[in-house]
Amino acid sequence: MSVARTGEFGLIARVTARLQPGPGTLLGPGDDAAIVAAPDGRVVASTDALVEGRHFRRDWASGVEIGHRAAAANLADIAAMGATPTALLVALCAPPGLDARWAEDLADGLAAEAATVGAAVVGGDMAGSPTLTIAVTALGDLAGRRPVTRDGARAGDVVALCGRVGYAAAGYTVLSRGFRTPVLLVDAYRRPKVPYAAGPAAARAGATAMLDVSDGLLQDLGHIARASKVAIDIDRSAFEVPPQMRDAAQALGVDPYHWVLGGGDDHALAATFPSDRTLPEGWREIGRVGEGTGVTVNGKPPKGPLGWDHFAS
Template sequence: MSIAEAGEFGLIGRIVPRLGTGETTVIGPGDDAAVVRTPDGRVVASTDVLVEGRHFRRDWCGAADVGHRAAAANLADIAAMGAVPTSLLVALCVPTGLDVGWVEGLADGLTAEAALTGATVVGGDTSSSPTLTIAVTALGDLRGAAPVRRDGAKPGDTLALAGRIGYAAAGLTVLSRGFRTPKLLVEAYRRPSIPYAAGPEAALLGATSMIDVSDGLLQDLGHIAEASGVAIDVRREAFDLPDQMRDAAKALGVDPYQWLLAGGDDHPLAATFPAGVALPPHWRPIGTVLPGTGITVDHKPWTGGLGWDHFR
């Protein structure tokens, strides 16, 4: 059945039962607006948009994969503030000829990714459009903690990373060259694997700054460096290079460190911590905050690409 055949309210009727409810939801989908509890009294909010052909391709990703990606892009931003995600709002613009089953798969992916953090989809909107577009807004709760911003890094701080990096960028390159393996890399592009709990954890550990690495590590670290008025040096030797990535890079003629240092879509969390803070194993030290400005790799300027820019 196409969306045109189902109609707007028929489509909504197919989506809503798949969304579930959460502890902070007072009124969920079905009214003029959702009502959610804010235990902390402050709401952390973020929004992101995915456009077909720009952020995803349906021949590369299934509907549920796109749902996971759309939710993850926003949930990671909430975690990067040191907050716990609570709710998602989703606006969906779809071609009328799209199969209803695809949208149901999208809803399942959104719901499943949100459930990893305890969040739920509480509302949204639908519209027809020649271009498939998914806009998601995420809300989160700080649970009494101060938000971790980008502007608090200080010289002497340790730079650490939680989560995998470079995998999704490698998977994108593999897919763009017409291949479907290695599976590890392709699946990493299709569905992020994000340590959401590491965000609030970093806040409790005293992180001085934090960011969701969505567009490339060096580029996103540049936002911390600029906001904090510091320099940041990254150590190449701090990164693991899995065999699948090494082999794919060799076969495709790519420097794998371009994926690690400038690739996006994995959404790990990068944070700075005061020197001497005992970090859990999943927070891997990868560099140091220094006096000055800009980003260096092994104390030298990086001559490769920095990351993704929508308008560059």
């Protein structure tokens, strides 16, 4: 049954019936607005939009998988501030012919990803649109900690990474060439594995700057370099290319480090730490912060695009 036949309020009823409240949900879907607990007294908020054909394709991933991806993109931003996610708000703009069951699958994926961090989908909106669009807003709680922003890196700091990079970008390239394997890479694109707990752990360990790697490691580290007025040098040998990625790169004629250093959508966390601090579990050193500007790899400017640009041709 299409969403046009189901109707706006029928679709809302079908979707919200699948959503469970989280620990911080005081009032969930069904009223003019939701109410979410904010024990810290501050609310961390982030929003993102996914447009069909630009950010996802229904022939590449299921509704559940796209739900996981949409939630992960926002939950990772909350973790990158050193906060714990508490809730998601979701706006779905859909063409009238969309299968209502696909919308239910999307809701299941969103809810499942949120539940991995103890959060919940607490509300949102639906509207008709010729282009399927999913807009997600995530909320989070700092639990009394200071937020870890992009402008705190200092010369002498260690650059560290938690999570994997290059896998989702490799999966995207594989899918775009009409293949469905290696499964490791394709699944990484369809459903990111985000180290959410590493964000608050980094904040507790004294991280000086942090962000979510969504558009490419070098490009995103450039944001820290600019905000902090420092230079960042990355050690290429710090990254191990798995056999599946190396084989796919060889078959497709791609340098695998193009994926590793310039690919997004894995939503790893990158941060800087004082050199005298012990890195939290799961974090590994990948470079150093120095005086100057920009991002280099083994002391040299990187070649080619540094990452994803939404408005590039």
